[in-house]
Amino acid sequence: MPNSSPYEKMLQECLRGELRVVNAGLPRSQKRLSDLLHEEYPHVICSDGSTHFFKRKELEHLASMINTEEQEALLLPMLIELGSNQAEAAIICQTDVEEKVISKTLNMPLTPKQGRITIYKPQLALLRKKLKTTTQYVFSPKILE
Numbered sequence: 001m002p003n004s005s006p007y008e009k010m011l012q013e014c015l016r017g018e019l020r021v022v023n024a025g026l027p028r029s030q031k032r033l034s035d036l037l038h039e040e041y042p043h044v045i046c047s048d049g050s051t052h053f054f055k056r057k058e059l060e061h062l063a064s065m066i067n068t069e070e071q072e073a074l075l076l077p078m079l080i081e082l083g084s085n086q087a088e089a090a091i092i093c094q095t096d097v098e099e100k101v102i103s104k105t106l107n108m109p110l111t112p113k114q115g116r117i118t119i120y121k122p123q124l125a126l127l128r129k130k131l132k133t134t135t136q137y138v139f140s141p142k143i144l145e
Contacts, residue, residue: 030075
């Protein structure tokens with residue numbers, strides 16, 4: 001598929017092979033924060049046919065951190081890549097908006113490298129505590145550098 005988005009390419013890669021089972025709950029596609037804010041029941045459909053619902057409070061919290069244009073650009077759920085290095089995780093950054101909301105959420109400057117922001121276990125725990133439904137794990141064979 002030459003017109004596949006980076007998200008779709010990553011999703012296909014992660015659903016290949018043995019990781020297909022553990023990643024079956026990944027959303028088929030992401031939605032813009034701006035669109036989710038207008039849904040009565042904000043949600044995405046997952047690859048296994050289930051529905052992933054977003055807490056409105058989290059969506060509003062994210063919206064309060066960024067402007068209207070950035071709300072159009074932010075795709076949810078944000079994906080947290082877990083690999084073989086158990087001390088680290090990586091947030092997949094498709095735009096600068098992910099960097100901005102993750103930096104504000106963790107209250108620290110972060111810099112993406114190769115489309116990913118590396119964080120450590122204590123940061124991951126804090127991030128998931130604040131953004132439980134607007135982030136989702138993706139298990140990957142990639143070694144985080």
